[in-house]
Amino acid sequence: MDPDRVLEGLDPEQLEAARALRGPVCILAGAGTGKTRAITHRIAHAVASGVVAEQQVLAVTFTTRAAGEMRGRLRALGAPRVQARTFHAAALRQLSFFWPQAVGGPQPTLIDSKIQVVARAAHGCGVDADRTGLRDLASEIEWAKVTQIRPADYEKAVAKAGRTPPMQAGEVARVFEGYEEIRRERNLLDFESMLELTAAMLLERPEIAERVRSQYRYFVVDEFQDVNPLQKLLLDAWLGDRDDLCVVGDPSQTIYSFAGATPAYLTRFADAYPHATVVRLVRDYRSTPQVVRVANEVLRRARPAAGGAEAGLELVAQRPDGPDPSYTEYDDEPAEATSVARRIAALIETGTPAREIAVLFRTNSQSAAYEQALADAGIPFTVRGATRFFERPEIKQAVHTLRGARQGGGSDPIVGTVRHLLAPLGLTATAPEGRQARERWESLAALAQLADDIAVERHRGECGLGAAGAADRPQNAPLGGNCACGRPYTATLDDFAEELDARVATEHAPEMEGVTLASLHAAKGLEWDAVFLVGLTEGMMPIIYAETDEQVEEERRLFYVGVTRAREYLSASWSLARSPGGRKTRKPSRFLDGLRPASPSLAAGRRERSRSAKTVRCRICGNTLTEAAERKLARCLTCPADYDEELLERLREWRKATAAAQKVPAYVVFTDATLQAVAEHVPSSTAQLSRISGVGAVKLERYGEAVLALCAGEEPPAPDGVGEPDDEQ
Structure with missing residues (x-):
């Protein structure tokens, strides 16, 4: 070249x-x-x-x-x-190649997780730790090993570093020493030892x-x-x-x-x-000037930190103007999650692909509320940091099937063939019901999408239309056998198998369709058109464990990472209480100072939201309900409930037929929790049905007649194929 x-x-x-x-x-x-x-x-x-x-x-x-x-x-x-x-x-x-020459004997077994070995070491030392404690011990051992600290030196080193260990330093040192002994005795190799x-x-x-x-x-x-x-x-x-x-x-x-x-x-x-x-x-090609201004302001307010981390680069935006970032305060966490889901639905409705939207939070424990809110809104999502793609059982099975098919037909075209081979494993035309089944389907669909993308990539050199044709088609929609230029896509099963082998070896997973839910740490290195930074309160951002100036500044840099993931839309939000009706004692993150609008407008917005947010109490025991699923059912999940099991089954059958007719996943019509609530309340009028969470105006208009007919024991009207519904609650 x-x-x-x-x-x-x-x-x-x-x-x-x-x-x-x-x-x-x-x-x-x-x-x-x-x-x-x-x-x-x-x-x-x-x-x-x-x-x-x-x-x-x-x-x-x-x-x-x-x-x-x-x-x-x-x-x-x-x-x-x-x-x-x-x-x-x-x-x-390198270590594997030179092991016979450098060490000799059987090569050690590589361990992905230290937890089991740490547990044995802790038990042998008489240290009592639950699974969370074991994870903390494993992380502490990793820190010691990457900083080249030996067990005998751990207590002095941790004191010198001003580090707070997960338990008494002496106990950590004993577990650390026991861990290393077990690892050597069993010929185990962890990543640090490697x-x-x-x-x-x-x-x-x-x-x-x-x-x-x-x-x-x-x-x-x-x-x-x-x-x-x-x-x-x-x-x-x-x-x-x-x-x-x-x-x-x-x-x-x-x-x-x-x-x-x-x-x-x-x-x-x-x-x-x-x-x-x-x-x-310093020329920022990713984000709009509005997002870049926020990023620069975050760094401008940073304190000097050890190691030169204060040497921030002031970015210069290269993209055209975009919308101003939004800053929103909510009364409680459920209100925040529900509102974020509605805003995401609006973005998708106006053309932003779900895969180009992310909800980012400080800790993984914050994910559950957004998983429920997105599910209630019928919005597909993926949780980053879950089981690695190529370790999922359905993907292992699919890779095995594709490798087997290659033996007898390596020259077969991958367009159409891959989807045909994956169909018996669960790749249907539309997503099935149930969370687990849907996640399996989404994994297989991502693999089929990868095959189509490879076909387009290989065709790119033959014409200029292949890439455009792939970009224009809906995510997970099958690729036709011919390009828009009239020529067939020529990539074969051999080509796909070669790419799969490389990706399996390097754990390079294909992109999954759906809104991304991820911690700020897991989001590093990624970017999306729209980013929602949620839960931005003191104690969460910065995290309550950040006590020193250096630790607080690292939290500020983490916030900066979150801001700079956004290309165009940036939303920052926080809630004043955990649950509806709870004490509003939380304060917005200090990192928002100088970024968010003055408090009067926020207060006005909060009053408006407060009027629309309702405290929901269990209709059985009277306790305030905080979880989205409980609020939908109007009862605690642990409280007994009477419902018409036959009605619930009829509702599920109707939903299945409706989803098939509209070619959408069943949860897009109604979630399981919404059907359960309908079966428990058995509404007899449009007004009663509209009061059930998850039945918004559009869904009421589209499905209300059928649901009320089922509740009355009548035959519902035949479903039509109107396409994917909006979710307005």
Whole structure:
């Protein structure tokens, strides 16, 4: 490839980074400034210019998703053989290859989770810990290992660091020591030991180090602000006395200090390499000027922090104007969740795809209210951080089926064939009823969508219409056999199997359809058209455990990460009480100071919402109801309830037929909780039916006659195919 063509389309700062081909290079890249574009074009330019062979490049990042994206871009730039891996994947590959030579004997078993081993160690030490306590102990052991602290030194180290351990430091040290003993006795390898052993192998065996260093001569490290001391040790072992190292990162996105990461390696890079080239990327191509202003204001109010993390980059927006961010205060959590779901429904109605919307929160415990609110509104969603895609039973079964089909028909086209093969596993034309069945269907649909996307990608070189045709069709809609140009899509099962093998090996999952629910930590590295930041109260943002100035500033950076995930729509909200009728003692997050409007307008809005929000009490015991499902039923889930089981079954059968006629998932018509409420209340009029939560004006108009007929024991009118209903409650 022509080296100059690789540089086409880069802005001046990206171009400066891409042309800095040799020696140490530090790219300080703000959120949305095209850092991946800069480093992949730099690598491709180095390869095209003959500076380095592509097999000699090792690009290291922190997530399999980022590594997969980097490989895809490099492949498109003509450098498909560049190795882009996570630290752990690269270390495991080298350690496994050299194990017979460096250590000998049976290779250790890699453990994904420390919990079981920690539990045995705790029991052996007489330390009593529940599952939550065991998770905290495992996290503390990880921190100690990545910061190179041994069990004997743990108590002194934790005191020096000012760290608050999950239990008495002496008990943690004993469990830590017991954990390491069990791990060695059973020949187990955790992720930290993997990095440590790989570094030790390179440092202690010169002949092995020489082979690795002759293989990899050109290093790029993404998200360098997240590097911990153990990863830095391994990186230094890879480098030896060389300096062909390019690092890229943003000190303002340092959010893993609690796990041992430090931005000092990034902010002090020029001190370590005085002759380094330093490039700053500040042109934000992701977010509108309105979102960028919020992001800059968040950093402007930051206090100086240790390790240079205060060196924030002021972003310069490149996109056209968009809507102003919204700041909304609610009386209680259920009101906040319900309102967010309604606003999401409005966005989807006006054309924003569900997959381009995210609800982000500080802790995973906040997810449940939004899962229920979105389900009640008939909005599909995915929870990020759940079981990894390729570990799901239905996906394992699907991959096995597809690999088997390849043996007898590897040249068969994937368009149509993949969906046909997945149909017996549960990939129907529409989503089935039930949460578990729906999640299984969505996983299979994502796999089928991936096959269609690969077909389009392979066709891209033959015509310019393939990509557009794929982008225009609805998510999960089958792809026709021919492109709009008239030519057939030619990708085969062999092509798909090859891509699947690569994705399974690197855990590079396809995108799932639906609104994303995720913690702020899990959202890092992602972006959406619309982002709802929820639960922004003191004690949650910053979290109550953030006591020192450094800890509070890390929480501010986490908030900054949340803000910069939004391309166009940004919503910030908080509630004054946990439950309806509760004491309104919560305060909005201090990070909103200077961002949100003055309090009078908020107070007016709150009074309006207060009039519409009702305290719902259990019709059986009289207690105030806080959970969405309980409020829908007007009773505690634990309180006994009489209902017509035959009516409930008729309602379910009617819903199934209606969903099939309209080609929508059953929960879009009515959720299980809404049908249960109808069966318990047995409404006899439109007014009574409208008072049931989940039956809004549109659904009342569309389905009211049929539901009331069923409640009266009559035959409902035949369902029609009117398409997906709105949800207005």
